[in-house]
Amino acid sequence: MLLAIGCGAHASSLWQINEIYSNADGSVQFIELITASSGQQFVTGQAMTSSQGATTYTLNVTTDLPGDSANKTFLIGTQGFAALNIVAPDYVVPNGFLFTGGGTLNWGGGTDIVSYASLPTDGKLSIDRAGATAINSPTNFAGVTGTIRKMRFDFDGDGKDDILWRNPATGQNYIYFMNGTAVRTEGFLRTVADLNWTIAGVGDFDGNGKADILWRNTSTGQNYIYLMNGTAIAGEGFIRTVADQSWQVAGIGDFDGDGEDDILWRNSTTGENYVYPMNGLSIKPAEGYLRTVADQNWQVVGSGDFDGDGKADILWRNSATGENYIYLMNVTAIVTEGYLRRVADLNWKVGGVADFDGDGKADILWRNSSTGENYLYPMNGTTILGTEGYLRTVADLNWRVAALGDYNGDGKADILWR
Numbered sequence: 001m002l003l004a005i006g007c008g009a010h011a012s013s014l015w016q017i018n019e020i021y022s023n024a025d026g027s028v029q030f031i032e033l034i035t036a037s038s039g040q041q042f043v044t045g046q047a048m049t050s051s052q053g054a055t056t057y058t059l060n061v062t063t064d065l066p067g068d069s070a071n072k073t074f075l076i077g078t079q080g081f082a083a084l085n086i087v088a089p090d091y092v093v094p095n096g097f098l099f100t101g102g103g104t105l106n107w108g109g110g111t112d113i114v115s116y117a118s119l120p121t122d123g124k125l126s127i128d129r130a131g132a133t134a135i136n137s138p139t140n141f142a143g144v145t146g147t148i149r150k151m152r153f154d155f156d157g158d159g160k161d162d163i164l165w166r167n168p169a170t171g172q173n174y175i176y177f178m179n180g181t182a183v184r185t186e187g188f189l190r191t192v193a194d195l196n197w198t199i200a201g202v203g204d205f206d207g208n209g210k211a212d213i214l215w216r217n218t219s220t221g222q223n224y225i226y227l228m229n230g231t232a233i234a235g236e237g238f239i240r241t242v243a244d245q246s247w248q249v250a251g252i253g254d255f256d257g258d259g260e261d262d263i264l265w266r267n268s269t270t271g272e273n274y275v276y277p278m279n280g281l282s283i284k285p286a287e288g289y290l291r292t293v294a295d296q297n298w299q300v301v302g303s304g305d306f307d308g309d310g311k312a313d314i315l316w317r318n319s320a321t322g323e324n325y326i327y328l329m330n331v332t333a334i335v336t337e338g339y340l341r342r343v344a345d346l347n348w349k350v351g352g353v354a355d356f357d358g359d360g361k362a363d364i365l366w367r368n369s370s371t372g373e374n375y376l377y378p379m380n381g382t383t384i385l386g387t388e389g390y391l392r393t394v395a396d397l398n399w400r401v402a403a404l405g406d407y408n409g410d411g412k413a414d415i416l417w418r
Helices: 079-083
Strands: 016-022 029-034 047-052 055-060 073-078 091-093 103-107 112-116 125-128 133-135 163-166 173-179 182-189 197-203 212-217 223-229 232-239 247-253 262-267 273-276 288-290 298-304 313-318 324-330 333-340 348-354 363-368 374-377 389-391 401-405 414-417
Touching: 016 103, 016 112, 029 079, 055 091, 073 079, 079 091, 163 197, 197 247, 212 247, 247 298, 262 298, 298 348, 313 348, 348 401, 363 401
Parallel strands: 073 091
Antiparallel strands: 016 029, 016 125, 029 073, 047 055, 047 103, 103 112, 125 133, 163 173, 173 182, 197 212, 212 223, 223 232, 247 262, 262 273, 273 288, 298 313, 313 324, 324 333, 348 363, 363 374, 374 389, 401 414
């Protein structure tokens, strides 16, 4: 339901609510307002209220925006949003200011009112004033625009990636919930004593902003998903059995851009490749093959959104020639593709794919298995940006890159070594 009212001649009436966003636990939220008029900086003395039933939260604006300009937006964000350092909000409200299950926003004492049924809480999508969803794009009065990225390993939905452990002897499983280098809290989840069950991937399969776990049985070919909420298994179930063990999970990513992660398969015998677009425990009808790559020297070495369109792409590396290639994807369709720089020295391995510079596009981390050197390709589609370069050498080869994730919630990927 939508109710939008504009009236009055004072400056607050120039502004309309344009975009609304929340993550799952309400810690990261923003409201973007927009105007088509000039003189828009005069907002002091106005208020934004957020209401659900008898409960109302209020932001009283006590300072104006910093001078008239061509900028046509301003941004209200929670403390958790501000801490991401992606876009600086013009005004800050406490976490949980927005009601995710439906509510009403009132700007300027009734000059603009928007009611909404619910907010997406997948960590990726926002709504406009009419309730339509899109990938979030908050813009502040300075004209800075950013995007809040989904966390691949965020099991509790706090905007920070966590660490999943599995004991290969006992089958015990454990999660560290992270805050930078600190383990904020931790705990066991269900033991899986049958060691034929292996963790094949982690991703948000139901789009609730919390990472889930994909299991594959290396004996039977059964596949099973835990839909997670912290250490609690909120839902679970089998998905289609793939008995042919030549089929292996090659990657997890949101290939169709719907806010729910999908499963990429590769056949190690035939070179066939296949995508399961997921909705929780269901494989959506858009599943299908993509191009066969029969040469098994070509392997999928990473998946990530290299062009920033909100859809996962595929990074290939040839283990014989050192060639590297990217598919920019839309579900099973290769929208565009191309080679990037050849790395003929096969001691260089892809250590992982993640967004290290916070521009909303996945980058490529390399590690040299002989020298311990480490190198970063910041990416824009199939183009390596000029900011590429070495990071600290870790010459002791006992140290391995165990995972990549945003452990401090600043919008930039970090490296976990073990």
